Amino acid sequence: MRVTFPHMGRIDIPGYTFFKRLGWDVIIPPPITKKTIELGSRYAPEFACFPLKINLGNMIEALELGAEVIFMAGGHGPCRFGYYGEVEKTILKDLGYNFEFYVFEPYAGRFKKFFQPICQLFKYEKNLLKIYNAGKIAWEQGKAIDVITKSVYRIWPREEIPGTTKRLYQSAIAKIKKADSVSTIRYIVDDTLKQLGEIKIKKETPLKVALVGEIYAVLEPYMNFNLEDFLSDRGVEVTRTIYITDWAEEQLIPKKIRQKKKIGHHEESKRFACGYLDHFVGGHGIETVGTAVKYAQAGYDGVIQVLPFTCMPEIVAQSILPSISRDYEIPILTIIIDEHSGQAGLITRLEAFIDLLQWKRSKKEVC
Amino acid sequence: MEKCYLGIDVGSVSTNLVLLSENDEVLESIYLRTEGKPIATVQKALNILQQRLPSNYRIKGVGSTGSARYLTNVVVGGDCVKNEITAHAVAALHINPQVRTVIEIGGQDSKIIILQDGIVTDFAMNTVCAAGTGSFLDQQANRLNIPIQDLGEIALQSTSPVRIAGRCAVFAESDMIHKQQMGYSIPDIVYGLCQALVRNYLNNLGKGKDINSPIIFQGGVAANKGMKKAFEEALKTEVIVPKYYNVMGALGVALIAKEVVVKKGYTNFYGFNICNYDYKTKSFNCNGCPNICKIVEITVEKEVLGRWGDRCGKWSQSIKRFDKLA
Known part of the structure; x- marks a missing residue:
């Protein structure tokens, strides 16, 4: 089969x-x-x-x-x-x-x-045991990729020698792909995190941007024109707000048997979105609004929302974002993508957005 | 020897050059049509500039902006490459440090830039539609057999403007033809078109933004007095069209280039000789994967200056000196 x-x-x-x-x-x-x-x-x-x-x-x-x-x-x-x-x-x-x-x-x-x-x-x-074991290793791989990705995009914009982090990232992903037991995967994660920690980094704090929006647009680099890599190359730290395993954990495992102490992504977003959006609007509407508020409160420099053209839940979120932008004085850029989108226009906007954030920060430092 | 700085804005429709003195005064400005040949137009513009430039001036820094900014940077040896949005904001702030809103309408795109206390706080650029930009006005002027520079004057003669459907360029055109066939006067139709474009602009770009005065209106379309009047009517406040409205992008990037060069201490500018070089661009399809990216390669005297267009970086990153595109 x-x-x-x-x-x-x-x-x-x-x-x-x-x-x-x-x-x-x-x-x-x-x-x-x-x-x-x-x-x-x-x-x-x-x-x-x-x-x-x-x-x-x-x-x-x-x-x-x-x-x-x-x-x-x-x-x-x-x-x-x-x-x-x-x-x-x-x-x-x-x-x-x-x-x-x-x-x-x-x-x-x-x-x-x-x-x-x-x-x-x-x-x-x-054979249920066989299914369980297969699932366990697959889950461990997914988790490992997410953990490494999180660290990679924190180090990448800070690296002194361009390309170091990316190379390490690619080799780690290749290793995880080949790994065939939970212990090997855990070892790879620990080893990669250790190596990431050894990368020489610059002193100055990079601009910090939260990437929010529709899950596919956020997760699929082909769709968002490698947005995370583009920004990281230009010294901007991108914090992705959705990871596949976090999302899957909440969606696939019924609330009752999930670890009680852990608040899911959706639950957390709902709390932050409170006052801006109190209804479920489908898709990741609440998550977009909630995480935008969360990172605005955390003192991030900016927020980027990505969505596919005609995505209803994200359009609802998009119309709410300006009020968050006003309340927290945080710039928010919305990027709408479909098969007709051109890379040139996106690059112009992203470059201008980085300039805007840098400008704002230097102004803050002067004051 | 007087120092001066050059800003080059190569857009879809026009190529603009601004030469700036050490005290940020505009010494020269050149406005040419790009006509689909960015390199040749830049060479032509530099040729004109060389003839006009007094012999005691030396170009100490060059910046490029506009949709052909990376190409231009490679050709002239630029010191900085800046996107149009930042360049326009810098220029507007230079003209009026208090500016709160910049309306910029160029050949194929339009932008709104919101500023506060001298910094950009928000911006938007047209995404899905180019209705209401310079190219469309150009096309309509052509169709009505009016020279584009007279379009504004004609619009001002209107007494009772006609309402034109402005959401889509094609529908606007058929609506205009319909109104013409009904017997409405040309000035009323032209001013009606201006109003439709302003409505479209404010609905598309101005949505959710606080448009406060002072408002600066720049870009090639600002030459059209009808558009200025329509904006003033719609926003119920004065709209300023600066003296160098059509070369603001170049002005902005010249200011940025000056800043960069002062910090850096030297310029990469190749000199006016580049007017005589024979730049060749060729494009080919990369068959490395099913993406089949179209790669553009620019060469001078058999030396490859730059390549771009690939998604994976196989071609663009094989050249060191080029400020890579993505």
């Missing part, structure tokens, strides 16, 4: 491990390229958001390579993402492909919806 799933950030690494350990063949879609976007936009509805088009492109490319089973994530609430699995399935069937399609739903109190696709998988694999 050859399985596949669409890209999102580095999800391909834990995804590959999980399915491989169940003894299945895994076909990772080729890296996202212009060809992926072209395929996706050709067959997707024009008004659908960019992530759907990339997903669809991934799936077509994987099916062409011989994939037979597609796994996709689902969602709930007003965001259209919850329906994307169905739409993609129908489009692909219409194109004449032959495949099985499973949509994993977040728990969100919906017992049947959550367990139905999982139960269907038992026909392929009945």
Whole structure:
């Protein structure tokens, strides 16, 4: 059985491990390229958001390579993402492909919806221990990548010799990809963090920017034009506000059995968003508003919001951000992306935004 | 020997040069049409400048801005590359340190810059649509057979402007044609168009922003008196069009170049000789991955000066002296 799933950030690494350990063949879609976007936009509805088009492109490319089973994530609430699995399935069937399609739903109190696709998988694999072990290593990999990424983007803008951090990051990711036991992964994390700590850093504090917005736009570097790398290269520290494992932990594990002491990303955002946005608007609307407030309070220099064109929850958040900007005197830049977006315009805006932040900081220092 | 500083703004429609004296006075300003040939136009502009430049002046620093800023930097040997937004803000602050709002409408993009206490606090640039920028006005003037420089004067003759649908350039055009066929007078249509563009600008860029005076209106479109009047009517306050409104980007980057060079102590400027060099650009597709990036390469006398256009950096990073694009 050859399985596949669409890209999102580095999800391909834990995804590959999980399915491989169940003894299945895994076909990772080729890296996202212009060809992926072209395929996706050709067959997707024009008004659908960019992530759907990339997903669809991934799936077509994987099916062409011989994939037979597609796994996709689902969602709930007003965001259209919850329906994307169905739409993609129908489009692909219409194109004449032959495949099985499973949509994993977040728990969100919906017992049947959550367990139905999982139960269907038992026909392929009945050994629960095997599933547990596969999941455990995959989870550890995902966690490891997130922990390392967090540190990398803190060190990168401070490094004295350009390129040091990036090289270390890439080799760490490659090592994690190969690792086959929890202890190896933990060792790699410790070792990488140690090496990161040894990188020579500059004395001055870099500008600090929080990256908020729709999860796919935040996590997928192809979609946001390598925003984090671009800013880090220019000496700006980017704090990403969503990590896949944090999000998955909250979505997949029912609240009751989650570690009680840990407040999830969504819960925390809801508290910070209080007074600005008190309703669930779907997607990551609340998270965007909440994390913007959180980092404004933490004294960050600026906030960047990224969203796919026509993303409803983020548009709601976008209209609230100016009041946060006013209340906390923090500059906020909104970047809207779709398949027609050009890199030149984005670079101009980002450069101007960095200038603005530097200007503001030097003014503060004078006063 | 007098020191002076050069700012070059190569935009989609126009190429502007500003020569600044040591005391920040504008010595020369040149405004040319880019006509799709950025390098040749920069060379032409430098040629004009060389002839006008008094012999006792020496260029001590060069900065470039505009959409061809990286290209220009490579060609002339620039000391700094700055985005248009910052360059325009610096220039506006130089003209009026109290400025709170900068309205800039150029050939293909429009910007709004909000300032407070001499620093930029917010900005926006048109994203999805170019309706209401210089190119569109140009096109309409052409269609009506009016020279673009007269468009403003004609708009001011209007007595009762016609309402034109301004959300989309194509619909605005068909609406204008419709109004023309109905028999409305040209001045009323032209001023109606100005009002539509201002409405579109304020809805798109001004949304959620506090537009306070003093307001400076710059960029090529500021030449159009009809647009200035329409802005004043819509905002109910005075709008200032500075003397060098059409070369503000170049002015701003000249000021920045001066600052950079004073700190750095020397300039990278290649000199006026570059007018005589034969710059060649060629483009090719990289087949390294399915992205098939279009790579642009610029060479002079067989020496590669710069390459860009690749997503992965394989080509652009193979050249050291070039201030890489991404």
